[in-house]
Amino acid sequence: MAIPVARHNLRVTELLDPVLDWYDANARDLPWRSASATPWSVMVSEFMLQQTPVSRVLPVHEAWLERWPTPADLAAEPTGEAVRAWGRLGYPRRALRLHAAAAAIVADHGGEVPDSYDDLIALPGVGDYTAAAIATFAYGKRHVVLDTNVRRVFARTLSGVEFPSQSVNKAERELAANVLPHDEPTAATWSVAVMELGALICTAAKPSCSRCPVADLCAWRAAGHPAYDGPPRKVQTWAGTDRQCRGRLLAVLRDADSPVHRTRLDAVWPDETQRDRALASLLKDALVVKTGPETYALP
DNA sequence: CATTCGTGGCT
DNA sequence: TAGCCAAGAAT
Numbered sequence: 001m002a003i004p005v006a007r008h009n010l011r012v013t014e015l016l017d018p019v020l021d022w023y024d025a026n027a028r029d030l031p032w033r034s035a036s037a038t039p040w041s042v043m044v045s046e047f048m049l050q051q052t053p054v055s056r057v058l059p060v061h062e063a064w065l066e067r068w069p070t071p072a073d074l075a076a077e078p079t080g081e082a083v084r085a086w087g088r089l090g091y092p093r094r095a096l097r098l099h100a101a102a103a104a105i106v107a108d109h110g111g112e113v114p115d116s117y118d119d120l121i122a123l124p125g126v127g128d129y130t131a132a133a134i135a136t137f138a139y140g141k142r143h144v145v146l147d148t149n150v151r152r153v154f155a156r157t158l159s160g161v162e163f164p165s166q167s168v169n170k171a172e173r174e175l176a177a178n179v180l181p182h183d184e185p186t187a188a189t190w191s192v193a194v195m196e197l198g199a200l201i202c203t204a205a206k207p208s209c210s211r212c213p214v215a216d217l218c219a220w221r222a223a224g225h226p227a228y229d230g231p232p233r234k235v236q237t238w239a240g241t242d243r244q245c246r247g248r249l250l251a252v253l254r255d256a257d258s259p260v261h262r263t264r265l266d267a268v269w270p271d272e273t274q275r276d277r278a279l280a281s282l283l284k285d286a287l288v289v290k291t292g293p294e295t296y297a298l299p
Numbered sequence: 300c301a302t303t304c305g306t307g308g309c310t
Numbered sequence: 311t312a313g314c315c316a317a318g319a320a321t
Contacts, residue, residue, distance in 0.1 A: 049317040056307075056316090090305030097319080127319045147317045167300070195317065204315060205310080235313065238305085247305055285304095 015157065015214050016181065016190065022213035023193030026200065030054065031061060032137070033192070039113035039138035041065050046130045046137075047098045052089055054199070060087055071102035072111045080298030083287060084254050092250060092287055097125025115139040136191055142184045144176045145191040149198025154179070156202060160219030162228040163204075245269050245278040253288060259295040 031037060032045035044064055048057040064085055068074040074082065079099045086095035101123040105113060113134065114120055121131035132143035151164040154176060164172065181187045201212045209215045220226070238244055248268040253260055269275040279296070282288040289299045 046317065051304090051316060051318055052306080053308080053316045088306060090307085091318090093304070094319085125319065129318060133317070145317090148315095149317065192317095199317080233314090234301090235315095236303090241304095243304055243306095250305090281304095 014217050015179075016186075018213040018217075019193050019197060020186075020189060023189065023196055027193075027196055028054070028200075031058070031065075037138075038069075039115070039134065040069070040071055042138040043101075043113050043134050044098065046133050047094050047101075047125060048089060050094060050130070051091060056089060060085070060089055068102075070111065071105040071113065074099055074102040075106045078299060079286070080289075083250075083298050087254070088251075090247075093285060094125060096286060100124040101126065113138065115141065117141070117143060136188045140184055140188050142180065142187040143191075144173060144180055145195070146173065146176055147195060149195045149202075150176070150191070152204060153194050153198045153202045156207075156220035157214060157218045160223045160226075161230075162220060162226065163230065163233065165230065166233070242274065242278050242281065245271075245274055246282055249275070249278055249282060250287060253296060253298050256297070259291040259297040262294040262296070265296065 027033070030045075032042050041061075045057065045061055048061055048064075067085065068077070077099075079096055082095040082099040083092050086092050089095075104123055105111060109119065114123075115135060115138070117131045117135050120126050120134050121128065126134070129145065129147050132145045133147070135141040136143050136145055146168055151168070151172070154172070155161050155164040158175060158179070181190050197212070197214075201208050209218070209221055212218070215221055249265050252264055252268055256264075265279065266272075266275065269278070279288065283290065286299055288296050291297045
């Protein structure tokens with residue numbers, strides 16, 4: 001293990017300057033990266049960006065911060081307003097968790113987004129990635145930030161394979177820790193720069209190696225771009241799933257300004273058994289409330 | 300460790 | 311066209 005680590009350290013020494021220079025010249029001007037962005041703005045962006053492309057997050061993030069400039073502003077409103085404002089970003093439970101996190105921040109942290117990883121990861125909807133990202137991007141702390149982009153860039157440049165394993169393992173985490181620059185500000189810039197490289201150049205489907213600042217250092221490229229040979233990557237189905245049904249039902253309630261009769265929900269999904277199951281799960285998740293014998297609404 | 304949980308753009 | 315993919319978390 002000592003030899004690979006030493007080799008990786010050597011390689012990141014070579015990667016560091018080209019990646020930082022590339023980021024300096026090519027970084028997107030995103031609102032949560034602006035000098036005036038608050039920790040709350042960063043936190044909102046991280047929730048919205050979980051499994052959701054930047055282009056779709058941008059307008060919702062802007063409206064969200066205008067309406068709720070602080071955690072206290074959001075916490076003061078009903079959870080259903082968060083679900084409504086979430087719009088069609090997908091995974092609406094994230095809206096509930098963001099609301100719950102805002103309430104916890106008001107209750108336990110004086111209304112200020114905490115700056116420590118331990119306090120952050122204790123918040124609803126905040127896992128390892130999001131805690132590290134908020135601590136790093138909002139407060140400039142030094143943490144291993146492992147998202148899908150970073151994992152793919154390291155898999156290719158350092159490990160010489162097209163895609164990382166399905167879940168983060170210990171060796172991968174140690175590798176990322178070993179290539180993290182030592183001082184805080186450089187570590188933070190390194191993390192966002194590697195992430196940006198993965199998002200813009202070292203993409204999953206069609207990497208633009210010709211525009212990559214570290215193409216000549218990339219282990220995967222040096223090996224001749226060997227095809228992925230791991231276990232088949234999961235492809236989630238959509239048509240006909242409970243998730244599609246839940247989405248249809250919730251969209252009806254989101255677009256209504258008053259409680260909706262059951263018959264309007266019946267109209268958007270033909271299969272009664274599945275529809276009932278989906279509605280029950282939405283009620284269980286507290287994304288929907290029953291307001292009368294046959295009426296439903298956002299909470 | 301494997302599943303579940305939205306949505307829309309792109310190839 | 312039918313996948314494939316996008317700054318994951320909770321269970």
